[in-house]
Amino acid sequence: MRRILRLLGAIVLVAVAAFALGTLVPRPLFGGAPDGASPRHILVFTNPIHTDIAVPIDDAVLQKFGFLLDAGIQADLPAARYLVFGWGSKAFYIGTPTWSELKPGPVFAALTLDNSVMHVDLAGDVDLPQPAVQRFELGEAGFAAMLDFIERSFVRDEGAVQRIFGVAYGEYDGFFDAHGKFNALAGCNTWTAAALREAGLTTGWWNPLPATLNFSLGLYNRSSDDPGGDQPGGVQP
Template sequence: MASSSPASRRRFCRWRSVISCSERQTILSRKSGSWRAFKWTAYGVSGLVLAVVLGMVVPRPLLPKTATAAAVEPAVAGERVLILASPIHTDIAIPLNDETRTRFAFAGEAGVPLDHPEARWLIFGWGGRSFYLETPTWSELKPMPVLRALALDRSVMHVDIAGAIVEPQPSVTSVDLKRAEFEKLMTFISGSFARNGGAVFPIEGFSYGYADRFFEAEGSFNALFGCNTWTARALREAGLQTGFWNPLPSTLGLSLRLHN
């Protein structure tokens, strides 16, 4: 086989060198961009995980207001409350009795059957308007309510009743409050309803069943400061310690066990 001339070899080498350099720059540029994206994503995820852990471990308030654990003072009728948890949401259940029927009579006037013979608990939840109203079940999940929850949305209160609730179970946490603490909790819950001259604002045409109702609420909703941070605030008003920031039911439950 005839060998190529020195001139052709030089032309081939120059051409190969140009292609290799260009490809090398492209590859390096792509790798650099991918690495930067990966690095900042890792920083973001690590920062979020750290914030969640610190939010659970650091107590709020830093010093407990009062001793509230059940072991300190036996509970009396009307002073036990339940925190009901789903994978992403928490509600507060208080005993349904003559006192709470009177205190939250406006819920009965709006259609919540407070006098139902089998009702034992009155349940309150706070959340984003779009997600709460438009997502009764996960099968009805739509993009827009999710986007509004991640950004900023108006808030609503949800009121429901329940019969006997089995304790203990993983989705139920019970807390026994002193009388003064229970009063503070009810005051906080009542104050979460938007009012005009004392009158609340039922939201017509929205419910998950015959026994529940929605109401306009105070405050704005964001996924970082949402339903679970509202539950945590309510419990702090009642004298308990929670984590400093509890965006998830799991972190709220762990912080309650850790700090109380």
């Protein structure tokens, strides 16, 4: 029994150390500041287990992600202000629209190894400040690099992205097959962190949870608040 308790204690200590180091050790170790002037901004949306990146919609972004329009995402709606991107476990993401629909199968898939999907949604104006949203200023080069990273996350077949029809959380969102395998160590929040590093921001070395990612972002980057309109989420055309 003592051996078992020592083993459990050691596992807990290793886990705590991993989370602490993953949060506090910056990635990249040196540099990572947004380039030059900051004419662009993005938002990071957070819930208890997941983070999304919201990209302001303009003509250049619509051209970059025109394949989403072709796939039925109405990013050109007049009320749409942001394209919202998230990456995650296919079974869990699609199978758990709300906590009340939580099932053992998708949870098991997310904790072991699962195929991945991109979730794309729209948001209108966003009121700031609010606890679940952070705003970051980016330079043009970092913004473009982050968009390239997001675009590369979509699986393509003969140039076309693969939308998963028949599944959505609402009227304006959709799911697409994505590159990479999802697991508990490399999940949705590590994808968000990687995208933000492409943008020139600094994250922790390993951020599997929204809380650790947000702490790292706050520790190594300066966020800003900007008055807006409605809460993040659905678009009201």
